[in-house]
Amino acid sequence: MWAPCGSANAAPAAPAPEADGLPFAQRYHALQHGGIVRAANASATCRTTASSCRDARAGAKAANGDFDMTYIDVDRDPNTYNSSRAEVALPAGSRVTYARLYWGGNLLAGEQKPWQDNGRVLIAEPGGEYKELIADTLVGHHVADGADAFQASADVTELVRDSEPGLYTVAQVNVAMGRSAAGTWGGWTLVVAYENTAEPLRHLALWDGFAPLGGRSGVEMPLRNLPFAAGAGGRAGLVAYNGDRGTDGDSLVLTAGESAPTALADRANPFDDVLNSTITDAGAAPHASRRTPTPSATTPTCSTSRGLAHAGDRAVFRLTSQRDTAWAGVLFAAVDARR
Template sequence: MPPAGQVKESERLAFAQRYRALQHGGIVRAANASISCRATLGTCAGIRRGERLVPGAGGARAAVNGDLDMFYVDVDSDPNTYNSSRAEVRVPQGGRVSYARLYWGGNLRVGEQKPPKDNGRVLIAEPGGQYKELLADSVVGHRVAHGADAFQASADVTKLVRASGSGLYTVAQVNVAMGRSTAGAWGGWTLVVAYEKAAEPLRHLAVWDGFDALGGRTGDGTLVRLAELAFPAGANGSAGLVAYNGDRGSAGDSLTVSAAGRTTALGDAANPLDDVLNSTIGGAVSERVPAYANTLGYDSDVFELGTALRRGGDQLAFRLVSQRDAAWAGALFVAVDARQ
């Protein structure tokens, strides 16, 4: 593995399968933001609860990162880190970790410019442990466009998570810039963990990743097709998404899944069907420090597939579309009951 500054980068990484398994078990996820609005601003209290509105051309609208002066989240007591946040991995009791991968990314250009040489490096600490340097183990996505300087990197952390198990993981030194600009500041991390547990249903588990701009001019979006995925009618399943620079209150962002000739839009109480990129870390409940409701440009959500699997089938096709020129997709992970 070369030093972080020598990791290859690409403006676009086509989505490709990173991990696939057919096993009794599932996928869990921990995630958090690395930057938020400055705590000294009175507006932050409301925004962090997801309630604050600001005046707009068409009336009041949800506050977004481009409206705000943004500063690092830093929850540790280490003076050598300028950002850090925590989130909980909850592997069910009796489960064994079979794969784990950490994704991190953000915007390098806001009120300051961060050097891209640090894109492929973060610090990670297991529950109760000390920081360890983690370097990207594959090509880093990195593109300058529409006033933003966006990137995503990732690394295999299976050995660490398998040995450490459930609990709060801390990720620090994500290479994000602070300040205020039209493009806005954003950044965060997601830890995706696949596990085996004999008592759980047999499931298809899959992790896909890439770095794909979601400009809305063509309407095609990002397509991930999972073939040879035989699942019965009425199966249960979930899908998780990592994306960057989604704005709350801006309609036109959708995640759909197609199965057996039927297309279903995914969403839930926290993620409207036409605004899934709305700065949330949603899905299965786990602890986060801090636990802001509005993550201001960082999305890491898990959706129940529900009626999308009603007819059964042998493949799923996910499509993510955004009307924003400067939003990026980073990862998709899926757990679906398998046909016995």
């Protein structure tokens, strides 16, 4: 079963309009004690009948264009053709201040999915029934390099704030299955900002857009009006689509003030292969109980962490991909306001 979010008497919402590309802009900012967490999972994966698929799921170098891809469907609901789960793990005593769900994929592979469904998805909170979620902002939709790619998003703050801890399920992400030289891919990410008096005072910020990555220019995301304290630490995370593990040439670089550019990296995300089809937190994969299913290789999303230098309001993130055909969707950061 599922029902639309909002009033039971409200008319069904119309899908949000689409744009070929969406410039990156700040979606949310708060100065508060707390942090940012996210849950994410894929909607498609390779067929396990091939040994190379099993190796790829275990973390071997691989490209999704080499596989016949099929849907992930964990909910045993005959009314859905794809579904997956992941947990929003909040520290004890936290209060959710903002939450946003992002979903996206490739509509063109072994089949062509209709673009009219890009702005609709189903979401179920822990222990709850499916609710139809309609994108509340422009949907990014771009056809290039053999792919028909999109990303949509919606504010789910009230749903997440009122929910019990546990796994969220997201279904009906508009993703094609089959095989394509451009790759078959799709998935979702739930980004959550929270307040917690036991944690340091931080600048919490979220940017989003939708842009193809290629060449050396990439996508730049300036961090405006976030005065970092000298020597303060922080974490940054990103959501991007269609990077292949082992294909280098993609990086997330931070330029802060007059300092030299720094390529962010951790154990799971090398400085020259950050778009490597992994879902990780600070270099470590989330515990197996926090996602269903839990393959090592999934829709490309990653989170990196590193100390950030004093930069006033001149810090800039730049995401590039020189060899992978990829799309940038989201950047989030939690930066200490005090040293």
